[in-house]
Amino acid sequence: MKAVVTVMLKAGVLDPQGKAIGHALNNLGFAQVGEVRAGKIIELELAETDPAAAKAAAEEMAKKLLANMVIESFKVEIAV
Incomplete structure (x- = not known):
């Protein structure tokens, strides 16, 4: 069975990588x-x-392990 874990920075946490991508776009x-x-x-x-x-x-x-719970949130989806 496959699990997909999506990890994102929590709202309010600065995202320099996201800013750089937005600027480049x-x-x-x-x-x-x-x-x-x-x-x-x-x-x-x-x-x-x-x-x-x-x-x-x-x-x-x-x-x-996969998420830093202080600054990141996650969601898990299961592919049946």
Whole structure:
């Protein structure tokens, strides 16, 4: 079973990578781009058959390692 963990900076936390991407896009002529926030996506292949157990395991992994809970938030999606 595959779990997809999306990690993003929490609202209010400065995002220099997002600012740099937004600035570069504007310089390339994409004036319609406003604020940009950058994050990361982590795909996990889990040896689990129960979707609820897979989601719980992925959430525990995110809390312990994949996300810095002080400045980042995450969401977990399970692909059945």
